[in-house]
Amino acid sequence: MTVPQDTPEAAGQVSDAPKGNWVDLYAPAWSRGYLRLSRADRPIGTWLLLLPCWWGLLLAMLHTGQAGWGDLWLFVASAIGAFVMRGAGCTWNDITDRHIDGSVARTASRPIPSGQVSLRGAFVWLGLQLLLGLVILLSFNSAAILMGVLSLGPVAIYPFAKRFTWWPQVFLGIAFNWGALMLWVAHVGSLGLAPVLLYLSGIAWTLFYDTIYAHQDAEDDAIIGVKSTARLFAERTPAWLARFLVVAVILMMAAVIVATQGGDPMARLVALIAPWAFGMHMFWQLRQFDAEDGAVLIRLFRSNRDAGLLPLPIFAIALLI
Template sequence: MSDLSARVADSTGNWVDTHAPVWSRPYLRLSRFDRSIGSWLLLMPCWWSAALAAGVAHNITQLPLVVVLFFIGAFVMRGAGCTWNDITDRDLDDKVERTRSRPIPAGQVTVTQALVWMVLQALVGLAVLLQFNRFAVLAGIASLLIVAIYPFMKRITWWPQVVLGLAFSYGALMGFAVTFARIDLTAVALYAGSIAWVIGYDTIYAHQDAEDDALIGVKSTARLFGERTHRALVVLYGLAVLLIGVALALAGTGWPAWIGLGAFALHLAWQIRRLDIKDGALCLRIFWSNREAGLLLFAGLVVDAVLRAM
């Protein structure tokens, strides 16, 4: 077993590396608690949907609790998903410079230990899910199929980011499932817009590994788009804004939600203008900034919900 305190190559100086007990660090790294950005990005569509549904219902009394439960659920289920991803990708991770220091290829944990850790996280996620109505519970469980197949997609399609979008945007449906025990056209439009957003930002992220991915035969939209990435992002981000706008129109939102969407759109435009696909560090920073983009939209939706409930 290798040094448990050894850090993952692309994650240094965080609380896991500096404050977590040494024995726990490989497990926290499996869950990406040393890099929480993915959990935030998984959370954003959940919060959008919760706020939008609360506005439609003209009732925000349950919104704070739903926001907290979604927060916990997003972090533990993203942790379980990342653990599953590392289990399935352990042979590929060993061949990529950025990922070969992850806990499994680095020998910090065994596959069996990782599986047990994944199950424990999933059980916490189930406990959160059981706080909601029966329809929401069944809808949440259905998302696990998408999560399970995602790690294998980069081996067989140039569009694995689409499957990631299906998984990471699923929360856009859950706010309506929790609030109304149904999924309507508004939720579907929000889900579709979020999928386009996820494909865009994960394309930016994937440019960090494009050269290594080409060597080992891993496919991605970053490799597919190549030098056309900026144009592809104009389409993807434009589609995201358009579809989310459709959801807002269907929901009958007021001016705060539209201001939030406008701020979100401006942030995405800034990303496209700033991006240099040959600068891996810049790609990572722009990818990280999508949390702020999502929070801008969420803020507008929350203000709108509050005003509509008055």
Template sequence: MNHGQVADAVNGNWVDHRAPAPWRPYLRLSRADRPIGTWLLLIPCWWGVGMAAAATEPRWFDLWIVIGCSIGAVLMRGAGCTWNDITDRDIDGGVARTRSRPIPSGQVTVRQALWWMAAQIAVSALILFTLGWTAIGFGLAALVPVAIYPFAKRFTWWPQVFLGIAFNWGVWIAWAAHGAAIGGATLALFLSGIAWTLFYDTIYAHQDKEDDALIGVKSTARLFGTATPLWLTAFVILAAGLMAAAAVASLSGAALILALLGAAAFAAHMIGQMRRLEIDRPEVCLTLFRSNRDCGLLPALFLAAAALV
């Protein structure tokens, strides 16, 4: 392991091998060495603009929404992770997988982390202000679940719900930025994303369940235990079903068929993950968790095709 490298960083990542040394602790704080979280924050934005465009008609501005949300996802995921590490610095020091993170390992002070978080939020705001007033309103509202999430595992067995709200808020922002009417389809797509987050983050949380039990941190992984496969099945049904419902409520013709095919591919990928799941093998859980980038991109590609037809 390179000096300062975080335990669960992607092997050969660019931060540990190519980033300037003074920037590495801050980039690690933003999880730039573990990009899967950025994908999971970004993909619901792409769902939102894709389905909104398919429901009305695509615009050239949609290309900026896609690009702007991509940059914003990198920055806001970094800001959210920085806030999470500030609030969890004592907990992270007691968990084997997280004690190597920049704050508990002494690479970054809390004061430095606060400044880094503020800088990322400021640049994100500049992008948000280009997306229209409704999107700006949704973007500002997103700060509430982002602020609450790090504390959720202290008072509820369902912290993944709060993560799902924060990570899928991009559905509202991107849909509003396109200019389509907000309605039941938007809500159904948002709830689909929350069910998906419950699916993948329960798998992720099984990595830490023993340490979490020792320090009193709650999670759906600890709550479900050996019943996890049954709960994951329910989340698959909810995620794919709600996505299909959003499509039926807003689309028709070839666009609807493509969106439904995307929902089916989405479900098939999650079912494939469940077949490989071994909840007592952390390395398997991490691999499956990371595979959800491809899982979420499947319906995004189908929605992009639906918008183009």
């Protein structure tokens, strides 16, 4: 595919990245291809990986009624880890999808199909990110380290899911919400019903937002034979989004109820506002949904950072009660 020399793609920019992002403007020229490979120019993915971590940590603190300096490190470490491991996941995804990406208009300008990064360079970059992620993981307790190692399985499988199932978004949800389990374990030391319910809520949320996202590529995916919930649901998508919304809210409410059993009733009442606020934002997205308008689809997808942030201050206030 020949790229006109006056297009952003000719300068190495990725077509679906926000214009004027920090990578394009400020990163050293030699690093831009690798940072684009990690989606550092599109931070929404890091947020979507990080927010379930913070949900899990704050809910665990509500459960135990304890907060310490170690939790501050968990808060910071999970942010660094989300950035690094999201980058590693995207690098692995682009390695496995390099031939598909070259056939889809939105992804043809990505670093590997456009020639910004060689396949060998991508593998080296993947290894460096995984090594840094391991260093961060080793600062957690042994149970959380085990959870972190187990998370690599879903991450490895996800890029192939679109080849064998109409529900690849389920595999993305399994991988992207693992932090809710891991950060609970990092604070509490063991799993329980509450983090599992929160994890399942996050998977329903991922099905919601990534179905919206996948509608951008539905036509190209049909041509090349890639499967997705967007193609599966087609005109029934709004009804399915409503189902995912309801499931996500109910499961988060159940997680809060279980986590706060035996605690302060007022703290529980305040914490239960979180799933409602979360659900209201998802309802707003559902009302705005338009499968034919790419600009609306990407705006709604990116707005899930705000949806995922809403429970955090509410959990924090409940913790202070």
